[in-house]
Amino acid sequence: MKRAALLVMVLLLTACGQAGTEERTSVDSSFVQEPQSEAFDWQDEIWNADLKEGLAYTLYLRQYIDDLETDTAYSLYEKQNTFYSVWGKHIYALDCLGMTLQDGGSVQLSYCLNHYEEGAEEIRHQEFQLPDLPGAVGLYKNVVAFDIVNEEECVLFVQVKQDEQLEKYVAIHISADGEVQRMTDLYPAMAENGILGQEGYVFDKIYTDAQGNYYLISDGRLGEILVLGEDGAVQAHVETGGSEVQFSMKDPNGAPVFEWYDPGEELLHLVGYDLTSGIKTLASVKLPPFTPKVLSEEGFLYYLDTDTKLYRWKLGTGEVAYCMDGEAMGLSANPALMRISVGAGGKPLLLSHAGGNTCIYLLDTEQASSKVMLRLVSTMSYCDYVLDCAAQFSRQQENSVLLVDKPEIEGITAAEEITRIQNEFRERALLELTSGESADLYLVSAADMRMLYKKGALADLTGVLPSELENCIFPGVLESGVIEGRQIGLAPQAAATVAMVSNELWTGDSWTYEEALDLWDSQPGLEYLLVSPGYNYGTGYLYQTFLRDLARSPFLDLEKGTCNFTDPLFIRILEHMQDYRGSGRWEENPLEEGKAAGFFVTLVSYPYFTQLMAQYGEQYHPVGFPTQEGAGNYWNGDYYLVVSKDSPNREIVQEYLLSLFDPEQQRDSDHPVRNDLISRYTVYNDTGQGPKLQYDMGDGVFSVLETKKDGSSWEEEYLALMNGCGYCSEDTGEILEIIKEEAEYCFSGGRDVWKTAEIIQNRVQTYMNEHSD
Structure with a gap:
């Protein structure tokens, strides 16, 4: 019995590690999951901000959804901007569609409200136009902010200008079907209370609660939040105590929570406000500032750190549990492109925009045991395209996951140390491959590819790419991976x-x-x-x-x-x-x-x-x-993907190799190798305004294509x-x-x-x- 108890304790200690560390030993989840406890009353009880390490609360990807935004491939308009908002089991993306003007500006002409509700069979896409605004006929109208009011209602914030002079700031409330519920002009209160800035200024720091009140973070009066009622009248001036206040999250009741950071004390202050009870400091705690956070009804606060790792803070005890590595799952490294919500059963939902895709991640504590685990070893530390494609591939595969190993040089600046780490990693990787205990794929240099081929360690990839795909790749790129008439390596970028x-x-x-x-x-x-x-x-x-x-x-x-x-x-x-x-x-x-x-x-x-x-x-x-x-x-x-001749997962590996040359993936590459991207993504502008030719880079971003003198x-x-x-x-x-x-x-x-x-x-x-x- 003592030996068994000791084994369990060792497993527990191995699984826990230090909160925030990257290396964690994978053991049976029954040993590492933090046991459930009674819900904590986050509204009335004091949050324990004395953070300490807790048992890991490991989360896995249960489902992946990637069709949240509008497909504009056949639209008359280009996507100019997308606003995201999450609350509970609801995730919204508002696409603003329009045209680029000759002077480099743009005009919004149509909108699409995209709504995902956890448990629903499909995402709802509702196109609509702005209603006629009283006194705004012929004026320039532009959506600058967006928020969720409640389960049935959203709000668009529209700036109305004449000759760059702001005339109105209208909150337009719409249903999930795009039907207008009501409109309120907030401009009078904003102008009177010093919210508006200089000419041409775009104000987007505005949020709502479930009752339809508005919360505006003032730029003119630092640390102040202006609260307006649903009719636009001033309800309160809220002094938060901080100089740089930002929106943090919505609480389970739909009220906004704000945060400000004190660098001297290294404390993040979380502040809530209620029209009845006033301002309340929820916690002053050592958490990373200005990263995505969410508060659950059960009394947990989930947050992402600056390295895109997800943690769960148990408010009643102060325990912090490691949940997952977001980077390995393909989450964006930019916090501004991520959101966290809490769905059914208190499980987080993640929204991330990375690699040209907006993705919804549904997480769970159970990992699908039937998934095949594949490994790709990169001998180079910089392999973003391969890494992003691997994450995308894993998300879309029901029965397999592709993990990527590479030299870890994050935070290291000395060139000699970086070279040493990369060389040692390369030597271990190549020794592993030639010893018969290899990963499935390797990203190696041309010289290493030829050396490994001579040792008989690599699979012949001839015929892996169908002829119609080979015809879409520049011939010299394919030929560079051919040895003795065999396709040994593939270069997805060059x-x-x-x-x-x-x-x-x-x-x-x-x-x-x-x-x-x-x-x-x-x-x-x-x-x-x-x-x-x-x-x-x-x-x-x-x-x-x-x-x-x-x-x-x-x-x-x-x-x-x-x-x-x-x-x-x-x-x-x-x-x-x-x-x-x-x-x-x-x-x-x-x-x-x-x-x-x-x-x-x-x-x-x-x-x-x-x-x-x-x-x-x-x-x-x-x-x-x-x-x-x-x-x-x-x-x-310079670098090629090669496959170990001993890989037992050749069919799945082939699917991944094909995904590297997918047109959408190649468009996101810094060095694409497909020869048909020009015909696919060149946009001909015949409006007479703006450049005649543009290259659609995705996400509403267009690169100007210069032309000959004859056009x-x-x-x-x-x-x-x-x-x-x-x-x-x-x-x-x-x-x-x-x-x-x-x-x-x-x-x-x-x-x-x-x-x-x-x-x-x-x-x-x-x-x-x-x-x-």
Whole structure:
């Protein structure tokens, strides 16, 4: 019995940990769940603010809902803004639809009220227009705030302006069906009590209670809340005691709770107000300020900390219980994009806007035991796209969860320490993969992909992507993951580095080493061949300009294991590159001074390409870097997803790989690789107002697409360039380091180019001999 009791105690202690710590051992939930107790009367009893660690109250994702907002794919209008509000089992999103004006402003023309009620079979979407407002015909009307009044009613706050001068501030109460219940102009009371700011000011710090009273946080009178009755008359001026007061949450009765933070005492003050009893400080407690919180009827306060971890404070005892890691579940890292409510049985509901999606998370204390747990190990710490897609994939899968492991460097700033952590993590991950006890997927460098392939550790992904999807991906991106005719790795993100050359100096669409050097020699005013407009890479230009794809150069034969760096052509390159010294910002741009034949740049997206062409497209055209074969422009698919040959979950893994190339996911990527996004998301504006072409980036955000002088798009040129980009065939990083090391000594005056070439030849050949298979 003693041994059994000790085992239980060990499990309990392991599960608890310190409140707020990230590492928690997963054990049977029956050992870690805090037992239920009698409800605490949060209204009349004193909250225990002496916080202490409690047993974990582990919560799991029970259901995921992602169709809260309006689908505007077929709408006449674009989504300009969305307001969110939650209370109890109700979650609302108000979409404001309209058009962008030529002056860069916008106008709201229609609205959609989206309502989720826990337990309902579907989300209700109700479109409506603002009613006619007395005395506001022809004036500019704009919804600036939104709130829930009660289970049957919401309120929109509308600013009415004439020539940027505020004329009215109308609270429009509507039912869940979009029917107007009543309207109240709050402008007279606001103007009289110093709420309104300068011209053009948008006031949105306004909230309601279940009786329809209004609570306005004053910017002019710091720490004051102005309370107005449902008729707009002043009820009270409430002094909170703090200087920066913010809305915190609604209590279970629907009344707003406010908070202000005292940095000196490191205390968060939670303040409530009742028209009958007045102001009441609910608690002064050490909680993170200005993060999502909610109060349950049972006497628990749930809150998210700054690391998106969810905790539960038991108000009667002061115990704080860890609930879940929101980041691992895909919650937004921005508190302004999250809300918490409490639904049936006192379980939290989370609303989060992340990765272009607004998601509702229904949580429970029970975890589905039938779910298959998959692992993805990233050898790089920055893998946001893969991480977001994994979270999205897990939410949408009923029977599987994909967990991501990566080097943890949060809070570490020293470069050497970050490198050490990443290297050690990589070594452990690769050892795990080659030892037969592997995860399902890995995100690795191109060099590691080739090494793991040679060891026979990776699965063949040929045919995993259907042919119709492969046709939608730039060919060079796919080819960069092919080894010996097999698709071994997939790059869901990639950027292309391209070289643009002056139309006056070169008319062809490619050039060899000899042609580039001959042009350089024929133009006395050229000090440089290709430059980066903003930055001088110094001796790094030797790689940037001539040795980017060293494996295909005439100086290296990897198949034979030989090199030829005493070739007169290589010596000629060294002679021309001697003027590239130092590094840092150019004092003057060589391109603008006419001292360079062209420039190179990394293209990350189509909107960026149009901006580049608008600036340089008339004088420069894509030529690529000097090369003896191939395109001369290159994809930088630095990291690849590979699959362990021992993974027992190949079908589920394939579904995840497919999701990485989904059009909606790719649109959210910083470096998309699909070639059909332009046709999918280019918006043609024929209103005569605003830019003619825009790129729909989702969430009502549009990026301006620059056009040619005749108004036509750059789409054809962009696709031709991207479809023609190649890839660096082999990893030659160690050889390049030898070359750059010796070249730098040469360029500093240490030795002549002939001697330098001989030393490079000897060192590289020795390296190749030592690393031959």
